[in-house]
Amino acid sequence: MAPASPPTHSDTTAATRPRNRKQLIVDAAGRVFSERGYHSASMEEVAAAVGITATALYRHFPNKYALFAECADVMVDGLVAALDEVPAGASLKDVLTAVTRITVTHRASGGVYRWESRYLNREDLRRLGAKFGRLVERVDEAVQREHPLPDERLRAVAALGAIGSITMHRTSIAQRRAEDLLLASALRVAVTDPARGRPSVRPVQLPARPVPRTRRAEILAAAVPLFARDGFAGVTNGQMAEAVGLTPSALYRHYPGKIDILVAACLQAAGLLAQGVEQSLRGIARPHDAVVALAATYVAYSFEYTELNSVAEAELAGLPTDLRRPLVLAQREHIAVWEQQLRLARPELDPRQARVLVHAGFGVAVEAGRGLRWRDSSDHREAVTALVVGALGL
Numbered sequence: 001m002a003p004a005s006p007p008t009h010s011d012t013t014a015a016t017r018p019r020n021r022k023q024l025i026v027d028a029a030g031r032v033f034s035e036r037g038y039h040s041a042s043m044e045e046v047a048a049a050v051g052i053t054a055t056a057l058y059r060h061f062p063n064k065y066a067l068f069a070e071c072a073d074v075m076v077d078g079l080v081a082a083l084d085e086v087p088a089g090a091s092l093k094d095v096l097t098a099v100t101r102i103t104v105t106h107r108a109s110g111g112v113y114r115w116e117s118r119y120l121n122r123e124d125l126r127r128l129g130a131k132f133g134r135l136v137e138r139v140d141e142a143v144q145r146e147h148p149l150p151d152e153r154l155r156a157v158a159a160l161g162a163i164g165s166i167t168m169h170r171t172s173i174a175q176r177r178a179e180d181l182l183l184a185s186a187l188r189v190a191v192t193d194p195a196r197g198r199p200s201v202r203p204v205q206l207p208a209r210p211v212p213r214t215r216r217a218e219i220l221a222a223a224v225p226l227f228a229r230d231g232f233a234g235v236t237n238g239q240m241a242e243a244v245g246l247t248p249s250a251l252y253r254h255y256p257g258k259i260d261i262l263v264a265a266c267l268q269a270a271g272l273l274a275q276g277v278e279q280s281l282r283g284i285a286r287p288h289d290a291v292v293a294l295a296a297t298y299v300a301y302s303f304e305y306t307e308l309n310s311v312a313e314a315e316l317a318g319l320p321t322d323l324r325r326p327l328v329l330a331q332r333e334h335i336a337v338w339e340q341q342l343r344l345a346r347p348e349l350d351p352r353q354a355r356v357l358v359h360a361g362f363g364v365a366v367e368a369g370r371g372l373r374w375r376d377s378s379d380h381r382e383a384v385t386a387l388v389v390g391a392l393g394l
Contacts, residue, residue, distance in 0.1 A: 021052075110167030139159065227311045236248075
């Protein structure tokens with residue numbers, strides 16, 4: 001028998017290359033995108049996270065956009081597949097359990113969805129929207145079967161918002177505890193009547209919308225809707241300058257760079273929310289009432305300052321560390337107020353549980369607001385507030 005030929009380099013490479021490399025890349029990319037933001041993340045970072053070269057990464061994905069689009073697809077496909085395994089006619093609890101389990105399992109990479117509408121092209125967004133629509137439809141079927149109400153899927157998207165909130169923060173909590181908390185929160189949302197289950201709350205007094213009285217303020221006011229529509233990286237100095245009747249070079253007399261305009265927008269968002277919270281809690285003694293007031297204020301703020309809030313939420317992760325630090329501190333202070341009042345209202349919660357539920361409330365507000373297309377009215381604000389309070393378990 002002739003001796004076997006020694007293995008070639010290609011044979012060795014094929015033997016050592018994992019068969020699921022593409023999935024490993026997508027998982028790593030989801031984590032990098034979620035942590036760093038779409039534009040701040042690089043293909044080199046993703047490659048390093050997988051343990052391959054950038055050249056090897058490009059053999060699987062031609063560019064960063066293709067990789068991002070794949071991450072978004074995989075996330076929704078995983079949720080749809082999980083529900084496909086749940087028998088038709090299954091209980092609402094079984095349906096939401098399936099969604100919760102896969103969402104928490106892929107928590108680190110699930111935050112990709114916060115940028116989908118901003119960075120996907122129209123065709124990819126349409127296809128992804130159709131998939132997500134099927135997911136909402138399946139959840140809504142279970143909601144309506146057990147708790148029928150003419151709410152136009154509002155409770156379904158809000159319940160999914162409570163569950164998906166776990167991908168938007170890094171609170172350390174065991175997977176099983178997170179699943180139990182989020183499932184219970186989503187179930188409470190699903191049984192809340194947005195029309196009748198409205199908590200008694202005094203009118204929210206938000207700070208007045210800032211009136212731009214200086215050129216610097218005019219630039220900021222013009223930049224926010226552009227950032228909200230196209231994303232920070234998609235807006236040029238020329239667009240911002242044109243919006244206020246300046247030349248692009250003249251912007252530098254007011255801001256050192258474009259990123260400083262973004263930071264100013266994020267600081268303005270944090271300041272307005274902090275002022276709203278301070279006003280809403282004035283004179284309130286009972287923790288339960290304080291949490292309801294916080295919920296109503298956050299909802300009112302989200303409707304009143306939708307563009308500003310969306311910019312601050314979506315772009316924060318991509319800021320350099322030194323610029324992001326004061327904004328993160330402001331965010332933590334805001335959450336700490338919620339956490340303290342919620343634990344006073346629900347003493348059985350520990351700090352981590354309370355924090356997870358606070359974020360679930362934020363997720364409900366955002367997804368329910370999106371479901372209503374941010375059409376502002378007192379009815380919509382009260383309905384979303386009721387769903388947030390339900391998510392918190394008051």
